[in-house]
Amino acid sequence: NAGVMQNPRHLVRRRGQEARLRCSPVKGHSHVYWYRQLPEEGLKFMVYLQKENIIDESGMPKERFSAEFPKEGPSILRIQQVVRGDSAAYFCASSQLTGPGNTIYFGEGSWLTVV
């Protein structure tokens, strides 16, 4: 099963540390999306990337958060100097194309806990 693979599944960080979440899209998919799910809330779009390019980062907090999708290797969501409010589930998704009706496939998520 070559679905969207995320790691780590669970991550605990102390306030001020860095969190690095990795996502390998479905083989052949060049479009990657990151979403955040806060407790008791739905999923909020963060960023959309194609290989080596950020297409839409309108949902990314202005500071401490960054994302990349290099030519080789997984997509990385990086959170610097984490705070308690960053505790959430972070979901990566991928698609082969972008357009009407296109299906986006989700990974199982990375649960970040900031203590």
Added chain:
Amino acid sequence: GNSVTQMEGPVTLSEEAFLTINCTYTATGYPSLFWYVQYPGEGLQLLLKATKADDKGSNKGFEATYRKETTSFHLEKGSVQVSDSAVYFCALSAPDDNSGGSNYKLTFGKGTLLTVNP
């Protein structure tokens, strides 16, 4: 902008009961509509989708019809099972202005927790 409003939960049903979870949307352009399901501790799985008006998506006994006139995509199942207990998300995909119309990102509702008791 694009938005999805879905019925707030939690919804608790007995096994074999009829399920409806309401979902309405606001979108620029002509969106595609989706229902995703999230089982405890897992990621989202696509349950069904519809890409144009009057289309009916169906899967595992669940159905939803794309109603353009009422901007709705209500999820239904005739007889729920305990194994259907999960959070259900309604979502739409439509061109987004933040990327010059090239990003068909998903916009989600807040989710509805369904619990089915034996």
